[in-house]
Amino acid sequence: MKNCCFCINLRTATLFLALLGTLTHFYSGLTLTAMADDFQDFDSGTVFGLTMYSYLSGLACLAGAIGVLKNNVKKLRFFNIYYWADLGLHTGFAVASAAMLFTLHTEICKEIIQDEHVDFDMETCEAAYIQSGWIITLAMAINMLLKLHFAFAIHSYTKRMQQEQEESSFYQQNDTIVIDYTPMPVPTVINEKQHSKDDVIYVAGKEFIPDDKKQQQQ
Incomplete structure (x- = not known):
């Protein structure tokens, strides 16, 4: 995936989703904490679990925003x-909600009809309920498809950043070229005069001159 929603840069989309998730989840956690006394009729464990999940989700989204800004x-x-x-x-929650939505329509309509201020009959109530149920199910399906698209966008950006860092570290490890240097032997300069002096032979205290050199001197 190269772009999110066909036109938004993956980095921008990931940063926006992370910041949006941070704000909404922390706001939900703070709201549940502030209204804890109003949920006394509900299961305290469920309320506590939702509150903790909101805070943990906010921290995860905050980590994502920092990761985008710091390339982490x-x-x-x-x-x-x-x-x-x-x-x-x-x-999973959407599937369970849709299943319950279409299995409880009879019980819910019976309770609605018992209200004296409602003029619905059973058939009208069930028809309206089922129509509303399909609208809610369609909205949840669209929401899930959008979240799936956003998940692929985040995954693509994370994978691209990981590949870029791996390539960068690879080039840094291989950018130094080592060349073996073998020193050249230093030529030895021979002093001809010194060499000629070392070749002189003395016999009985006199310099011995071979016959070939005598002929050359003559």
Whole structure:
């Protein structure tokens, strides 16, 4: 994938998703913390789990934003793993919600009809409920497809950054060329005069001159 949504740079899209996730998840965590007393009728364990998940998700998104700004592959990889895990959880929740939505329509319509202020009959209520259920299911499906597209965008950017850093480290390790140097032997200059002096032979205290040299001197 080269671009997100066909026109947005992968780095810009990843940074935007990370910052948006940081703001929304931390806001959700703070809201749940502030309204903890209002959820006394709900399971305290569920509320605590949702609160902790919001804070942890905010930290994961913050790590992704830092990874984009600092070109940190480890933080980007962590954000990428979190986003795919979050997508899996949301997909499971959406499927379960859609299944419950279409299996509880009779019970819900019975409770609605019992209200004296409602003029619906059973058939009208079920028709309206099923139509609303399909609209909600379609909205959840579109949301999941968008999140899947964003997950692939984050994965592509993380993979590209990892490849760039690996190539950069490879070139840094191989940019030094070692050349073996073998020193050339230094030529020895022979002093001819000194050599000629060393070749003189003395016999009985007199210089011995061979016959061939005598002929040359004559």
